[in-house]
Amino acid sequence: MKICCGKTFKACRKTLCVNNGTISTSEQKLELEKILFNHICSTLSELDMEILQSVPSGGNWKDIPEATIAKSARLTQIKNSGGRTTYYGRLDGNLPSYTVNTYFNRPGNGSFIHPMQDRLISQREAARLQSFPDSYRFLGSFSSRFKQIGNAVPPLLARAVSDRIRKKGLSVDVFCGAGGLSEGLQATGHRIVLASDFNAHMCETYRYNHPHTLTKQLDLSSIEGIIELIHIIETELHGRTLNLLAGGPPCQGFSTAGKWNHTDSRNSLVFKMIELIHTLQPENVILENVPGIRWMQHGRVLESLLDSFEKEGYRTRAFLLHAEEYGVPQRRKRVFILANRNNEVIEKPDSCFARIVSRKTRESAQPEENGLSHPISVFEAISDLPKISSGGGSDVMDYNSSWTTSDYQCFMRGMIPFEELVKRRKANKVD
Numbered sequence: 001m002k003i004c005c006g007k008t009f010k011a012c013r014k015t016l017c018v019n020n021g022t023i024s025t026s027e028q029k030l031e032l033e034k035i036l037f038n039h040i041c042s043t044l045s046e047l048d049m050e051i052l053q054s055v056p057s058g059g060n061w062k063d064i065p066e067a068t069i070a071k072s073a074r075l076t077q078i079k080n081s082g083g084r085t086t087y088y089g090r091l092d093g094n095l096p097s098y099t100v101n102t103y104f105n106r107p108g109n110g111s112f113i114h115p116m117q118d119r120l121i122s123q124r125e126a127a128r129l130q131s132f133p134d135s136y137r138f139l140g141s142f143s144s145r146f147k148q149i150g151n152a153v154p155p156l157l158a159r160a161v162s163d164r165i166r167k168k169g170l171s172v173d174v175f176c177g178a179g180g181l182s183e184g185l186q187a188t189g190h191r192i193v194l195a196s197d198f199n200a201h202m203c204e205t206y207r208y209n210h211p212h213t214l215t216k217q218l219d220l221s222s223i224e225g226i227i228e229l230i231h232i233i234e235t236e237l238h239g240r241t242l243n244l245l246a247g248g249p250p251c252q253g254f255s256t257a258g259k260w261n262h263t264d265s266r267n268s269l270v271f272k273m274i275e276l277i278h279t280l281q282p283e284n285v286i287l288e289n290v291p292g293i294r295w296m297q298h299g300r301v302l303e304s305l306l307d308s309f310e311k312e313g314y315r316t317r318a319f320l321l322h323a324e325e326y327g328v329p330q331r332r333k334r335v336f337i338l339a340n341r342n343n344e345v346i347e348k349p350d351s352c353f354a355r356i357v358s359r360k361t362r363e364s365a366q367p368e369e370n371g372l373s374h375p376i377s378v379f380e381a382i383s384d385l386p387k388i389s390s391g392g393g394s395d396v397m398d399y400n401s402s403w404t405t406s407d408y409q410c411f412m413r414g415m416i417p418f419e420e421l422v423k424r425r426k427a428n429k430v431d
């Protein structure tokens with residue numbers, strides 16, 4: 001195996017091998033572009049195959065014949081309760097995908113059937129729909145990688161948000177997962193000194209893709225975990241101010257009504273961010289979460305969270321962002337709370353692409369006609385990837401790098417920067 005920036009090709013983290021910011025020789029670059037990671041998908045039962053063969057592009061469980069529905073307890077239950085029209089969905093190649101959640105290893109919990117092939121999308125295809133570059137390799141167990149990819153903040157969405165934060169110091173990413181948020185932060189020049197998550201597989205992927213960041217496996221639900229994290233951060237800072245504390249904590253388990261009480265063990269991990277802010281006093285904060293946080297306990301969770309920020313002396317703003325407006329080929333909504341201590345006005349990130357709007361039904365979804373370029377479609381995102389069978393593919397495979405059909409694919413392969421993708425799209429006005 002050849003050597004690239006001091007590591008073997010397999011160990012090198014970037015398709016474009018970056019060595020101190022400069023691309024290594026074009027020969028090495030070419031070699032790296034010929035490797036594709038994680039293009040592997042789940043095996044399906046005979047019944048699941050029968051089910052997905054009956055769903056057309058853009059279709060869902062409603063397209064499945066009665067006789068097939070009768071064979072499946074889940075489908076029967078969906079039919080009787082009038083389940084969501086994303087269930088057993090096959091992607092429409094001409095639009096962004098629906099939300100890629102952690103269940104893309106099975107067909108019944110979302111729209112994860114490949115638009116053209118009779119199989120589920122592969123981990124690489126899901127990563128592309130999340131806007132992770134091809135050089136981003138997911139490690140850990142096969143089943144953990146569905147969670148790593150599905151739970152991540154799409155790097156392009158994180159990038160749009162990160163661009164709103166001053167880059168004048170060091171950053172920390174807590175609840176870092178596989179590193180989607182960090183990938184966006186780094187793309188805009190933030191330097192992440194420490195990342196932490198309690199899951200070993202997440203840490204393994206994070207460490208591999210962010211070799212210059214110290215990655216610590218810590219459980220932040222425990223006092224010991226928080227104390228250790230603070231100690232490590234303070235050691236890494238050497239007396240310098242923390243510029244940014246970023247985190248996407250899970251928000252399950254918030255069971256108490258009313259205001260936050262830090263001694264209440266039932267408090268959500270979301271409020272661990274406030275404990276960290278209280279001690280570390282970072283200049284800026286990014287807190288990412290699911291849209292549902294706005295409605296939890298009739299809005300009291302979000303209100304209490306924003307109150308806590310204010311009490312710590314922060315100016316805050318909360319946004320609901322639509323991923324497809326920022327170049328992600330996926331309809332995914334996320335809430336971001338941005339906060340700073342210097343009282344700077346916090347502006348909503350500018351969108352570069354039109355949002356998908358549904359008129360009456362999901363089936364009528366179309367890009368909004370507002371003068372912006374149309375969002376990136378599923379075909380643009382994945383149509384160049386090698387054909388594989390259901391349950392097939394491989395974790396590392398040869399890649400025909402000479403064939404691309406879209407600028408987004410060039411971006412995924414590291415051949416053009418994001419700015420170039422946006423520029424070309426505007427110039428070609430793909431709409």
Ligand SMILES: C[S@@+](CC[C@H](N)C(=O)[O-])C[C@H]1O[C@@H](n2cnc3c(N)ncnc32)[C@H](O)[C@@H]1O
Pocket residue numbers: 151152153154175176177178179180181182196197198199202218219220221222247248249250269
């Ligand atoms: C929504 S994901 C974060 C995704 C990440 N920001 C990204 O962009 O890839 C939440 C993460 O919190 C981690 N987590 C859950 N409970 C935790 C705990 N008690 N301590 C530390 N991390 C925890 C999970 O392992 C998961 O990776």
